[in-house]
Amino acid sequence: MINVTAQYFAVFRERAGQNAEPIETSALTAGELFAEVSDRHGFADSVARCKVAINDELATWNSPLEDGDVVLFFPPVAGG
Amino acid sequence: MIFSITDQCLDPEALKAELTRESAGAFVSFEGWVRDHNDGAAVTALEYEAHASLASKEGQQILAEAVERFDVLAVSGLHRTGHLAIGECAVWVGVSAAHRGIAFDACRYIIDELKQRVPIWKKEHYRDGPSSWVNCATESAVTEV
Numbered sequence: 001m002i003n004v005t006a007q008y009f010a011v012f013r014e015r016a017g018q019n020a021e022p023i024e025t026s027a028l029t030a031g032e033l034f035a036e037v038s039d040r041h042g043f044a045d046s047v048a049r050c051k052v053a054i055n056d057e058l059a060t061w062n063s064p065l066e067d068g069d070v071v072l073f074f075p076p077v078a079g080g
Numbered sequence: 081m082i083f084s085i086t087d088q089c090l091d092p093e094a095l096k097a098e099l100t101r102e103s104a105g106a107f108v109s110f111e112g113w114v115r116d117h118n119d120g121a122a123v124t125a126l127e128y129e130a131h132a133s134l135a136s137k138e139g140q141q142i143l144a145e146a147v148e149r150f151d152v153l154a155v156s157g158l159h160r161t162g163h164l165a166i167g168e169c170a171v172w173v174g175v176s177a178a179h180r181g182i183a184f185d186a187c188r189y190i191i192d193e194l195k196q197r198v199p200i201w202k203k204e205h206y207r208d209g210p211s212s213w214v215n216c217a218t219e220s221a222v223t224e225v
Contacts, residue, residue, distance in 0.1 A: 009129065009131060009199070009201060010129050010201035010203070010213050010216070011201070011213040011216040014213075044216075044217035044218065045216055045217045046217075049215075051199065053131075053134060053199075056133060056134065058134065058138075072131065074131070074199050075201060075213065075215075075216045076215040076216055077195075077196070077197065077198060077199055077200055077201060077215070078195075078200065078201055078202040078213070078214040078215040078216075079128075079130075079135075079159055079171065079194055079195050079198045079200035079201075079202070080112045080159075080170065080171050080191065080194060080195040
């Protein structure tokens with residue numbers, strides 16, 4: 001198990017009811033952690049339309065997680 | 081070549097003045113305005129949220145791509161965050177080039193990429209009914225008690 005921080009934006013923040021939370025997880029990748037938090041908070045958007053960043057750098061769903069990572073979950077973007 | 085995220089009102093004339101060049105024969109800009117309706121619903125205001133540092137970085141990357149792909153002289157872009165009223169300018173893109181074709185093409189490229197890639201989210205407030213985040217799925221796996 002590793003300890004990471006999940007950060008939420010826009011609709012994810014509202015659904016989770018918080019900006020961020022510490023998570024002890026067995027997830028090995030950003031995608032696995034997303035599945036875990038989606039389950040926990042009822043996020044309804046698929047990975048295909050969302051993005052993830054690790055420690056303030058855009059990452060992929062296959063990116064491995066390390067202890068202490070801050071993982072940012074972005075719902076589908078809607079600028080403009 | 082600067083892309084910025086700002087919570088201040090945009091000033092198109094001042095932004096345009098930054099892009100004047102003696103070798104420029106064309107200037108094209110795009111302004112995205114807050115519209116009073118979407119998908120048949122009456123919209124009263126919009127709320128924009130951004131991850132400021134990553135949004136600036138991705139926007140900057142898009143401007144760099146435009147400079148590389150098109151023979152432009154200068155480009156810039158800004159996106160607002162916060163609460164915007166109907167009619168306010170939410171996003172501004174400007175391009176100057178020697179000729180109009182290049183300026184139109186580059187401007188179109190930049191705004192299309194911005195809308196797809198930059199981590200900015202938009203919440204619509206409606207005249208009738210609860211507000212909602214644009215593009216985001218609404219059904220939830222969580223059962224409310």
